[in-house]
Amino acid sequence: MNVVVLSCNHHHAGLEVREKLAFASEEQLMRAYAQWQQQHPKSELVVLSTCNRVEIYAASDEDSVELSSQQITDFVSLFHNLPSDEFTSSVLYHHGEAAVEHLFEVVCSLDSMVLGEPQIVQQVKEAYRIAQENSSCGLLTNTLFQQALSVSAKVRTNTKLSEGRVSIASVAVGDFGRSIFNRFDNKVVLVIGAGEMAEETLRYLKDEGVKRIIVVNRNRHRADALAAQFGGVTDDFENLEKLLGEADVVVSTTGATETLIDHDRFAKVRQASDRKPVFILDLGAPRDFASTISQIDDNVFLYDIDALEATCDRNRQLRVSEVQHAKKIIRQQTDRFMHEVYHRATGPVIQRLREQWSNISRSELDLLCRREPDLTDSQRAAIEKTIHRIVNKLLHPPLETLKDEAKVGTPHGLLDAIRQLFHLGE
Amino acid sequence: MAFLSKVQLSCFLLSYLVAFGGELFQLLRHRSGMARGITILAAAAGLLAHTAYLVTRSSDSGLPPLIGSSHDWFLVLAWLGAFFYLILVATHRRLALGLFLLPSILSLIIMALFVDDVLADSVREKNAVHRWGMLHASTLVIGLGTVAASTMCAVMYLLQYQKLRGQSSWLHRLQLPSLERLNSFIRWLVVSTVIMLTVGLATGFILVMVGQQPPDGSFSWKDPLVAGTSIVWLTMVSALCRILARKEQTGRQVARLTLMAGGFLLVTVLGLTLLSGGIHGSSPGNVGEMIVSPPESSLVQSR
Secondary structure, three states: EEEEEEEEEOOOHHHHHHHOOOOHHHHHHHHHHHHHHHHOOOOEEEEOOOOEEEEEEEOOOOOOOOHHHHHHHHHHHHHHOOOHHHHHHHHHEEEEEEEEEHHHHHHOOOOOOOOOOOOOHHHHHHHHHHHOOOOOHHHHHHHHHHHHHHHHHHHHHHHHOOOOOOOOOHHHHHHHHHHHHHOOOOEEEEEEEOOOOHHHHHHHHHOOOOEEEEOOHHHHHHHHHHHHHHEEEEOOOOHHHEEEEEEEEEEEOOOOOOOOOOOOHHHHHHHHOOOOEEEEOOOOOOEEEEEHHHHHHOEEEEEEEHHHHHHHHHHHHHHHHHHHHHHHHHHHHHHHHHHHHHHHHHHHHHHHHHHHHHHHHHHHHHHHHHOOOOOHHHHHHHHHHHHHHHHHHHHHHHHHHHHHOOEEEEHHHHHHHHHOOOOOOO | HHHHOOOOOOHHHHHHHHHHHHHHHHHHOOOOHHHHHHHHHHHHHHHHHHHHHHHHHHHHOOOOHOOOOOHHHHHHHHHHHHHHHHHHHHHOOOOOOHHHHHHHHHHHHHHHHHOOOOOOOHHHHOOOHHHHHHHHHHHHHHHHHHHHHHHHHHHHHHHHHHHHOOHHHHHOOOOOOHHHHHHOOOOOHHHHHHHHHHHHHHHHHHHOOOOOOOOOOOOOOOOHHHHHHHHHHHHHHHHHHHHHHHHOOOOOHHHHHHHHHHHHHHHHHHHHHHHHOOOOOOOOOOOHHHHHOOOOHHHHHOO
């Protein structure tokens, strides 16, 4: 088995290098696959190109095919028309078992910028799909990538690596919002301010099915733009109190230097409303809502940046604590994969050996039957069974030795010895 | 299928205990596919054994389990809990509902060990009154089940509330349904409880009035279940009235009210039942026995 990977990722390469090595479009990937097949017709290739990494997996199931890191470097250099010394110091190369383990770590998002992020699985699936469509996959890459996706599922099921959200907006909506409300499609969302945080939070709320969005901002143009982006409406800042009474979810991200809604003002709002649950995300710094408003009644749920950040930190810690557990699973799965690959290499020799011995025993049996025509069917069956048992018993020790040796690598020496000893040919 | 008849109560008690251990492990250590698989497998094995046990008892007595004895009542309630647990655990894999359901199931099974499991001869005769008795028993059992479920939801609501208010750091490990959903469940469960207990009580009194007088001719309000269920009914009706009448009540207030009402009533009914040795089991002549093991007893005696 021959697997080599060139890995250019956010750990070792800056954005300017990653940009130069990236395969930005499917069309570019198609050209890359065509070019690779022209240069290395007997090998397989899968390219994974995302904003954080460019990984090129080259593989060959045939021992006669030589694959080296230099070949991949030359290919990348030629394809991107980029001198190799501009990127070789920023990339890593892994060979054989290390390459397999690296892919498993990548697909399980142990190597991602945000530990445990789920997008990488889709990105690997997509890369594999494109490679398949370009006839660039073979037996080894097919097995390798299918196994990688299966390892990813296993790690996600058996660890808490992907649990807990780690961005402010996702924690706000996914952890707190969904713990308060069962559904969002019947909720009114009031956005005060039109900054980036408001936009990100709205994206998550929209994913949850929010339909009614009202944006208020002192600068009406920015409010209009944000509302248009998410299918909402805008209103005047002067109507804020009325709108607060109607809202189920309030996202506040103004750049106000003083508290926008104090305790008394919000208490009046609550008195005038039916005191339904209200979920307030105060993402402003300094805060837009007085912290005491959460004490007005049981149904006021107020969260500021610090509360959300504390949850993010806790979730990050939880993920980090799962890394060792995930690595253990990956190690086991890598060993298993390598063993299967090595064992597969012994398959043709074992098959030929079995066929040869089976043919010999059959011809000897036929000879015996011709010499002894009086043998009954039951006698013949008994002799046949005995010969079969003898063949199996004789084959057992060499096959077991092969199996044991295949646990640590393809047993080339032993396979050659068997071929020569039993005249199996190449 | 002869082995099914050999199933003991301890078989499913232990299975549910293993399932509860699995839930605790997933909460305190780490969630894994294997732990979840073992939990579900243990609960499913428990439910199978539980079903076999009830079916065997039912076929031995020729009666549905509900009207067999107090022992069966508790076990039927536990069976319903285990059945819902398996559905919920399969459909809501992230929610820690087993931490609430399984202890209740285990408590019911343990309580079943301490109550009367002898079938009264009087319940064996079948006639129209027998069917009323069945309806009476079923609605009361389901009513008590919904009281337990509403109490459980109220506990979950209050824990979820505490978690959202950041009042307990350990609660972040606990995955519970949203406050909105729990609030809706509590309201529906309180309504269902009132309906079930009303039907249960009404059918009980109908059974008495249909002419099945107890041997000593007296109607005893002291029967644990009659007294307990009447208190349950009155309290639940008043709780329902409060919940429905005051719309501005917050979910937390509703949960507290439900928890207090449901918890007190469960303790009262189950406590009285345990102390008296079984539902309608304290005195052979009381009206309670007339309700569940109806009328036939007095008929037999009068003959």
